[in-house]
Amino acid sequence: MSTVFSSTGQLLAAEGMDLGRTDWLLLxxxxxxxxxxxxxxxxxxxxxxxxxxxxxxxxxxxxxxLTLALANLFMPQLMQFENLAMGVNYGSDRLRFPAPVKVGSRIRGHGQLVRVEMQGQAVQAVVRMSVEIEGSERPGCVVDTISRYTFNPLEQ
Known part of the structure; x- marks a missing residue:
């Protein structure tokens, strides 16, 4: 179940939040x-x-x-946005591939909102996404994704 954000303030207040895990995906x-x-x-x-x-x-x-690209598939399962004017991928940091992901594996995303800060009119969010492999202690990918979101002003 995804967390819904509808304002800059909500997103800023969520820093440190564990966003949970997605459904499993068969590779x-x-x-x-x-x-x-x-x-x-x-x-x-x-x-x-x-x-x-x-x-x-x-x-x-x-x-x-490919494992990294699936972070983009998993992100909307963890975070949804309402009242959003625009969102853009800004980049990523700390990319690692700790374990190979074999064909036939089931994988899922696990996200944590590690840092949230203002960048001009946008709020920048860093989500640490781990691509977990069923039955493995080590994930297939860990990446700090960086996105910028601009919300529409809330009506008074």
Missing amino acids: TQERINLFAEATGDHQWIHVDPQRAATGPFGACIAHGY
Whole structure:
């Protein structure tokens, strides 16, 4: 269940909040193959199931950047906005890939609102997103995402 923010003040007050976890997502070979097509990264550890079965991971694994990109899929499951004039992705910090994500794994996002501050008329929010792998102690990806939100003025 996502947290809904409708004003700058609400978002500022939520600094430090654990945003919870998303639903599980099954990572399929089809998703990995589509990412390989989109990026041109056809390395065998991602797209060749027969060869990958005898490789270091025992199966195909997701591209690290695919795992990172899924943070964008998970974010709206954790945070929703009302009364928003505009929101933009500003960047990211502290990107790590602690564990490989094997094809057939179930993954989910876990978010924490680690820092919130004003940047001009916008409020900048840093969400630490961990892409958890079912049955693994280590996540597939941890990234501090940075977004900027501009809310419409609240009516009096």
